[in-house]
Amino acid sequence: MYARPASENLQLDANGRLRHFLTIEGLGRQTLVDILNAAESFAGVSARTVKKVPVLRGKVICNLFFETSTRTRTTFELAAKRLSADVVNFNIGTSATSKGETLLDTLRNLEAMHVDLFVVRHADSGAAHFIAQHVSPGVGVVNAGDGRHAHPTQAMLDMFTIRRHKGDFAPLRIAIVGDILHSRVARSQIHALNTLGVSELRVIGPRTLIPTAARTLGVHVFHDLEEGIRGVDVIIMLRLQRERMQGALLPSEHEYFQLWGLTPKRLAAARPDVIVMHPGPINRGVEMDSAVADGPHSVILEQVSYGIAVRMAVMSMCLQAPSLEEQPA
Amino acid sequence: MTETSPFLQHEAILDLIDGMAREIGDELAASRIEQPAMVGIHTGGVWVAQRLHRLLDLPDPLGTLDISFYRDDLTRVGMHPEVKPSKIPFDVDGRHIVLVDDVLQTGRTVRAALNEIFDWGRPASVMLVALIERDGRELPIEARVVGLRPTLREGEHVILTGPEPLALQIATSRQRKRG
Numbered sequence A: 001m002y003a004r005p006a007s008e009n010l011q012l013d014a015n016g017r018l019r020h021f022l023t024i025e026g027l028g029r030q031t032l033v034d035i036l037n038a039a040e041s042f043a044g045v046s047a048r049t050v051k052k053v054p055v056l057r058g059k060v061i062c063n064l065f066f067e068t069s070t071r072t073r074t075t076f077e078l079a080a081k082r083l084s085a086d087v088v089n090f091n092i093g094t095s096a097t098s099k100g101e102t103l104l105d106t107l108r109n110l111e112a113m114h115v116d117l118f119v120v121r122h123a124d125s126g127a128a129h130f131i132a133q134h135v136s137p138g139v140g141v142v143n144a145g146d147g148r149h150a151h152p153t154q155a156m157l158d159m160f161t162i163r164r165h166k167g168d169f170a171p172l173r174i175a176i177v178g179d180i181l182h183s184r185v186a187r188s189q190i191h192a193l194n195t196l197g198v199s200e201l202r203v204i205g206p207r208t209l210i211p212t213a214a215r216t217l218g219v220h221v222f223h224d225l226e227e228g229i230r231g232v233d234v235i236i237m238l239r240l241q242r243e244r245m246q247g248a249l250l251p252s253e254h255e256y257f258q259l260w261g262l263t264p265k266r267l268a269a270a271r272p273d274v275i276v277m278h279p280g281p282i283n284r285g286v287e288m289d290s291a292v293a294d295g296p297h298s299v300i301l302e303q304v305s306y307g308i309a310v311r312m313a314v315m316s317m318c319l320q321a322p323s324l325e326e327q328p329a
Numbered sequence B: 001m002t003e004t005s006p007f008l009q010h011e012a013i014l015d016l017i018d019g020m021a022r023e024i025g026d027e028l029a030a031s032r033i034e035q036p037a038m039v040g041i042h043t044g045g046v047w048v049a050q051r052l053h054r055l056l057d058l059p060d061p062l063g064t065l066d067i068s069f070y071r072d073d074l075t076r077v078g079m080h081p082e083v084k085p086s087k088i089p090f091d092v093d094g095r096h097i098v099l100v101d102d103v104l105q106t107g108r109t110v111r112a113a114l115n116e117i118f119d120w121g122r123p124a125s126v127m128l129v130a131l132i133e134r135d136g137r138e139l140p141i142e143a144r145v146v147g148l149r150p151t152l153r154e155g156e157h158v159i160l161t162g163p164e165p166l167a168l169q170i171a172t173s174r175q176r177k178r179g
Helices: A029-047 A071-082 A103-111 A127-134 A152-166 A184-196 A253-260 A300-318 B010-030 B044-056 B108-120
Strands: A060-065 A086-091 A117-122 A140-146 A173-177 A200-204 A220-222 A234-237 A275-277 B003-008 B037-041 B063-065 B096-104 B125-133 B145-148 B156-161 B167-172
Touching (some): A029 A071, A029 A152, A029 A184, A029 A300, A060 A071, A071 A086, A071 A117, A071 A140, A117 A127, A117 A300, A140 A152, A140 A300, A152 A184, A152 A275, A152 A300, A173 A184, A275 A300, B010 B096, B010 B125, B010 B145, B010 B167, B037 B044, B037 B108, B044 B096, B044 B125, B044 B156, B063 B108, B096 B108, B096 B156, B125 B156
Parallel strands (some): A060 A086, A117 A140, A173 A234, A234 A275, B037 B063, B037 B096, B096 B125, B125 B145
Antiparallel strands (some): B003 B167, B156 B167
C-alpha cells in the first residue's frame, strides 16, 4: 500500500543519531549497542521509590495504533510515563478514519496538538516509514509493528534479554522457532542478531512457514525441532497466529504441537543453560508446553519488564537530537 | 581548541582527599551524625568518593549517581551514549548523605544529583563535599568541605582524570564548560 523509502537513513540525522526507529535494517552495531546500554541505565529506574526520570518532561507522545494491541501499547505508555512525557492514546479503529479522514489528515491534526513523537502500529508494511516521511522536522516516529515487515523494539528487548543472560553475542548459537514467514518479530530479530554478530543463527519450522529466501538472510534452516535446537544457547519461540490454521499452511494445533511444540524432553537437546524466550502471548500446548513456559529456562516474563526499559531508551534517543539542528539549513 | 596543562599529580590529590576525610569526620561529629551514607557523582566524584569511603570506614556500600537523565541542558547537548546506571545500594529514607563531586562550579550538576537522590527517597540531610571548588556559581549551592579552592582565570577550568593515577589538569578554552 505504501511506498518504501529510497533510503533507510531516514532513521538517522546528519550526525548519525537516531531520529526515528523504524527498522533494524540500516542501523550499525554501535547504534544497537547504544540502545542496549541506555536501556541498562533505564532498567534501574524501576527499582526506585519514584519510578520516573525527567528526561522527556514537557514532551507529548502519541500512541497511534491502527491495529489493536494491549501489551505493546501498555509498555510504550508506561515507558513514556517513566520518562515524564505526556501520553495520548489514539485508537484509529474508533476515530475519524472510520468517518473517511485520510491518514495524512489525521496526522496533521495530531501534529497541530504538538505531538513530539508518534508510536505507530499498523497492519500494512511500511506504514511507519510513510508517517516518518510526512511528519514535521523534529517529530520522531517509532515503529511498534508494521504488517509483516518489522517490530524493532520487540527485537531490541529480546537482544537486551539475551545480553543480560549471556553477555557477549559473538559465541552464541540461537534458534528461532515457528512461523517465520508471517513474523515481523522474526525479521527484526534476524537483522539484529546478524548486526550484533552471533556465531550461528538457525530458523526452525514447517516448510510452509519458512520464507524461501531465508538462507539469503544468513540463517541455517531446519524442519526438525530436536535437530535444530541441538547445542543452542537461546531458543526464541514465535507466536502461532491461530488464523493461519484456517488456510492450508498448517495441520491442526494438535499436530503442530506434536511436531514443533517445545517440551521439556525436547529442550534437553539444547545446552543445559539454554534460555527460552517468547514475545507473548503464548498459546500453551501449541508452541510450547506449560512446563517449559513456566520452567527454569524460561525468561518470558523478564522480556516484558525489559520491554519498558528498551522502549524508554529508544524514545529518549529519538527525542534527544537538538531541535535546532533538525531544521533544514 | 582546548589546551591543557598539569595542575596536581596523584600524591598531592591523595593528600587533599586525606584532609577532606578528616574535615568530613569533624563536620559529622559536630552535627552528631553517626551513620552517614556516601554517594559519588559519576565519573570523577565517584573516584574521590571511593577513597573517602575507605578512609571514613563507612558500613554501607558507596552509592553512585549518573545524573545524565536530570541535566537541565539534556535537550541541548543530547544524551551521552554511555550513561552509567545509578546505584544506591541502601535505603535513602531518613539517612544522612555525604554527596561527593569532583569540581563544583555552576552548581547545576549538584542540583541534578539532589533531584535524583530525592527520587530514591527522602534523606534526613545531604552534605556536599567537593575536591575542587571554584567561582562561577549559578545556583545557591555550597560545599561544606572542600579539598582546594584554586584561583582560575576566565575560560580556564579544572578537569580530574583517573582513577589510577588521579591527575588534575587546567584546560583553557574559549567555550565555557559547565561543571
